[in-house]
Amino acid sequence: MKILVCISHVPDTTSKINFTDGDTKFDTNGVQFVINPYDEFALTRAMWFKEKQGATVTVVNVGNSTTEPTLRKALAIGADDAIRVNAEATDGFFVAKQLAEVVKNGGYDLVLAGKESIDYNGGMVPAMLASILEFNFVNACVGLEIDGTTATISREIDGGKEILSANLPLVIGGQKGLVEEKDLRIPNMRGIMMARKKPLNVVEAIDFNVTTSSSSFEKPAPKGACKMVDADNIDELISLLHNEAKVI
Amino acid sequence: MSVLVYAESSEGKFKKVAFEATSYGKKVAEQLGTNLVVLTINADETSELSTYGAEKILSVKNDALKSLNAKVVADVIKQASEKEGASVVIIDSSADGLTVAPMVAVSLNAGFASNVVALPSSASPFVVKRKAFSNKAFNNTEINTTIKVVGLAKNSYGLHENQVSGSSEDFSPSIIESGITSTSIDKTAGAVTIADADIVVSAGRGLKGPENWEMIEELAEVLGAATACSKPVSDMDWRPHSEHVGQTGKPVSANLYIAIGISGAIQHLAGVNSSKVKVVINTDAEAPFFKAADYGIVGDAFEVVPTLIEKLKSFKANNA
Numbered sequence: 001m002k003i004l005v006c007i008s009h010v011p012d013t014t015s016k017i018n019f020t021d022g023d024t025k026f027d028t029n030g031v032q033f034v035i036n037p038y039d040e041f042a043l044t045r046a047m048w049f050k051e052k053q054g055a056t057v058t059v060v061n062v063g064n065s066t067t068e069p070t071l072r073k074a075l076a077i078g079a080d081d082a083i084r085v086n087a088e089a090t091d092g093f094f095v096a097k098q099l100a101e102v103v104k105n106g107g108y109d110l111v112l113a114g115k116e117s118i119d120y121n122g123g124m125v126p127a128m129l130a131s132i133l134e135f136n137f138v139n140a141c142v143g144l145e146i147d148g149t150t151a152t153i154s155r156e157i158d159g160g161k162e163i164l165s166a167n168l169p170l171v172i173g174g175q176k177g178l179v180e181e182k183d184l185r186i187p188n189m190r191g192i193m194m195a196r197k198k199p200l201n202v203v204e205a206i207d208f209n210v211t212t213s214s215s216s217f218e219k220p221a222p223k224g225a226c227k228m229v230d231a232d233n234i235d236e237l238i239s240l241l242h243n244e245a246k247v248i
Numbered sequence: 249m250s251v252l253v254y255a256e257s258s259e260g261k262f263k264k265v266a267f268e269a270t271s272y273g274k275k276v277a278e279q280l281g282t283n284l285v286v287l288t289i290n291a292d293e294t295s296e297l298s299t300y301g302a303e304k305i306l307s308v309k310n311d312a313l314k315s316l317n318a319k320v321v322a323d324v325i326k327q328a329s330e331k332e333g334a335s336v337v338i339i340d341s342s343a344d345g346l347t348v349a350p351m352v353a354v355s356l357n358a359g360f361a362s363n364v365v366a367l368p369s370s371a372s373p374f375v376v377k378r379k380a381f382s383n384k385a386f387n388n389t390e391i392n393t394t395i396k397v398v399g400l401a402k403n404s405y406g407l408h409e410n411q412v413s414g415s416s417e418d419f420s421p422s423i424i425e426s427g428i429t430s431t432s433i434d435k436t437a438g439a440v441t442i443a444d445a446d447i448v449v450s451a452g453r454g455l456k457g458p459e460n461w462e463m464i465e466e467l468a469e470v471l472g473a474a475t476a477c478s479k480p481v482s483d484m485d486w487r488p489h490s491e492h493v494g495q496t497g498k499p500v501s502a503n504l505y506i507a508i509g510i511s512g513a514i515q516h517l518a519g520v521n522s523s524k525v526k527v528v529i530n531t532d533a534e535a536p537f538f539k540a541a542d543y544g545i546v547g548d549a550f551e552v553v554p555t556l557i558e559k560l561k562s563f564k565a566n567n568a
């Protein structure tokens with residue numbers, strides 16, 4: 001089985017979000033970039049298939065050269081090789097088109113992605129990719145087993161879980177549950193050493209007009225002060241929620 | 249030309265987001281000087297949509313669409329869009345909507361912006377404001393394609409009544425093969441889900457252990473709320489994963505979010521910040537959550553919550 005894991009390169013969750021150039025560009029100054037948390041679950045699950053079922057695992061990112069340390073980290077966690085599609089990832093449709101090209105050229109059976117990236121939160125790339133490739137797609141995936149060419153998948157639904165079965169090839173939008181938090185892999189020294197020698201292939205992007213473009217960023221309006229209510233005066237809280245906030 | 253809204257329903261009943269998307273679609277249609285068409289799948293009372301401005305309703309009734317299969321639903325939306333010559337297609341950004349909408353965009357060769365929070369600031373170029381960086385910012389996105397797909401964030405535009413006399417038309421699209429078989433569904437019957445809830449009661453590590461959640465559940469019940477928790481609480485298996493909210497868990501954009509024994513870490517806040525009103529109950533007056541909340545009580549959850557339950561019960565009894 002050939003697995004492709006899509007890796008998004010995102011600001012660490014504690015990053016301060018600021019903009020430059022008249023609020024048109026994200027200010028990367030002092031920001032630490034990491035593997036998108038949702039993608040870590042996908043990558044760890046892929047490692048499981050590699051170890052238990054002999055799968056090969058390729059990681060891919062659409063981005064400029066600054067994303068390479070993130071791909072190296074994925075290699076250190078255990079992926080066999082990496083591909084970087086050399087382009088700015090600004091539009092989800094564009095990214096999905098590039099990834100589809102990688103999938104077609106590489107003949108992957110299973111594409112694992114996180115259900116969204118925590119930078120633009122579009123949540124659109126995995127579904128678009130599946131749609132372009134005409135592969136089966138399951139989002140919000142919290143469990144995945146593969147037997148031959150058949151996948152058994154559990155996905156989170158409102159208030160519960162659904163078990164599905166589908167044939168490969170398949171695209172998965174994953175999240176916590178795909179593996180447990182405590183089982184997430186982090187690179188060890190040996191992994192980091194080995195990652196240096198693993199192939200990281202840079203491919204050029206195919207032509208595709210972007211369908212959306214970012215015109216500017218805004219920060220939320222500053223919040224007013226929190227109104228404090230005395231712990232002995234719960235009636236006041238209820239009255240505020242009813243009369244002022246009008247939410248109960 | 250037209251604006252097409254997909255109004256999501258579950259077991260025949262419209263979700264609240266269906267009315268919000270219709271309200272929004274009506275206004276977008278006015279902005280573009282065109283008419284609104286609302287697509288429904290297996291919904292019972294399609295006339296409810298006319299309260300929010302739906303003049304023309306396409307009603308699909310088909311048992312093959314009973315359980316959501318994103319690919320099949322996306323194809324139905326595509327057929328409706330083509331039939332109506334839609335230039336803008338609006339689908340809510342719930343978990344299901346977010347699975348369907350990107351597929352619709354690909355099939356219509358359309359640009360897609362998800363989690364949109366406001367009306368287009370300009371119709372030409374078509375610019376919408378959407379959430380980015382986990383609620384820490386917004387991005388103004390221009391959609392450059394002829395057909396545009398807009399994913400509307402829950403509780404962002406609100407419901408706007410606009411009674412019109414609507415007409416419902418039966419629509420029988422062709423149904424494609426899904427390729428995916430649903431073998432079982434395991435769902436807690438009757439429980440309010442985080443996605444649908446107007447009020448969410450959430451608790452964190454301050455509760456000390458899973459045995460103390462009874463009062464959280466009771467508070468939720470009194471308020472008709474969903475229950476949620478912080479990440480460590482689900483990591484320790486005090487509560488199910490499905491209750492984990494925050495940047496790496498479920499997003500919450502409720503009318504009222506009550507955080508009990510939750511410190512308010514940046515990753516937690518990122519996921520719940522778009523809720524309208526936030527209440528925090530915490531023993532530590534320095535807890536960061538107080539900076540993000542609208543109302544705060546410095547106090548011990550084990551004292552405050554039981555009192556709150558009692559007082560709310562009598563409030564509810566008096567205001568019923």
Ligand SMILES: Cc1cc2nc3c(=O)[nH]c(=O)nc-3n(C[C@H](O)[C@H](O)[C@H](O)COP(=O)(O)OP(=O)(O)OC[C@H]3O[C@@H](n4cnc5c(N)ncnc54)[C@H](O)[C@@H]3O)c2cc1C
Nearest residue numbers: 452453454478479494495496509510511513515531532549
């Ligand atoms: C990559 C990454 C992603 C993350 N994603 C998320 C996420 O999606 N969601 C999330 O929630 N967290 C997330 N976290 C974890 C986050 O950083 C915090 O660790 C977590 O939110 C803390 O949970 P808590 O508030 O329940 O616990 P704590 O921080 O331990 O806070 C407990 C609070 O309870 C209060 N307390 C104690 N006793 C009482 C009492 N008797 N009555 C009232 N109050 C009391 C304390 O004063 C304290 O403020 C993430 C972390 C990382 C690194």
